[in-house]
Amino acid sequence: MHYLQSILAIFHKEWREEKRTRFAVTSVLAFTASALLVMIFSIRAQYLDPTPKSGLMWIVLLFASLTAGAGSFLRERDRNTLLLLTIHAKPLAIYLGKLLYNTAFLCGLLLITLILYTFLLDVAIVGILSLVITLITASIGLAGVMTITSAMIAQADRKGALFSVLSIPLLVPLILLVTRTTRDAFITGNPEQVLSDYMALTGFCGVVITLGVLLFDYLLTAEG
């Protein structure tokens, strides 16, 4: 019960922080919108097949979520509040609270981007169900990896492009899998065809979150 309370408290704190400034939401949405517009216009994406269409969408989403995800622990670090957090909650609760918030945030971001994308490109969505499953698993997987890598770079002495360098290779399997399931949602809408992809996606999310739970302790100890 105590754990659950602190997880919810962390979630609530993140939410209120975002509500106060609305920085992450607006910057990420502006990024996504401009990237989509440039991309669609410059390569005439409306004439493309569903495969590159879903691939392009996920590439934009990958970079958009990277711009949002880096801040998660970096902000705490910059304001020296990470230590404060560790006093109030166990590392596991911090991880799960941040993970929950990041998942919710990304889920909303992916949903809005998807709506924008289908509106701009006039894509027909055949399989609503497979798209919903894809969105949820993708946001869990993205958040799972990025919560951990964000905690890593918060401790690094040189940052630069480090966050993207660390996250992208780990996220490639996820992006490849969701590209395939999204394409399926655009063409056939029959989840059974890509059932093995969904299984692999579930496996990926499970692996990432299990590792996060097991290893997060080590990322916060001796912080100072």
Added chain:
Amino acid sequence: MKLWKWLTAVWLTGVLVAGFLIPLPRIPILEESARNLFLHVPMWFTMMVMFGIAFWYSIRFLNHGNLQNDHAASSATATGLIFGLSGLITGSVWARFTWGTWWTFAEPRMNLAAMSMLIFVAYFILRSAIDDPEKRARISAVYNIFGVVTAPFLLYIIPRQLPSLHPGAEGNPAFSEITAPELRYVFYPAVVGFIALAFWIYDVVKRTKKLEEISQQWNT
């Protein structure tokens, strides 16, 4: 030099000589390039072994501390990376003679293997970004565990779901009754030989790191 290193040197020389000289039955398309089997496949096996060792020492570091474990983990990752790159290069050469191109984006294994190499390149970038040895060891151990656990998605799971030319894909067995039996006589010794060579390289790299650490302590 220890005895096992002499043995490795003699063994691997024997394997290479045999690999180039044994008569092979005529295999269509592959022809004499089938000898690449003795180089290409052991590279990947060796890479797996090295990444496995790095995984083991990363866990050991997180449990027991001790920077020696960290040296072992980073040396094993570096060695594994060398063998992975060699696997990519030998694979690329093989692709040139059988598929007609050095590199093809139609082949998932090739591209995803290169992608999984990038995980371990990122591991070294992460190491160079942190100054404090203790902290560097701890955080890079976590990243290493993450890398080793997600790499199988790139190397095993996704390639099996995509259409592929590479042996080992569906309807295209990597090693089966159609493989000439003569190949096996050299292939298995080659696997053993290259793994032993990797341990040798790993040993040298690890000892160099230890010496560097000692010389740094002397200087300060």
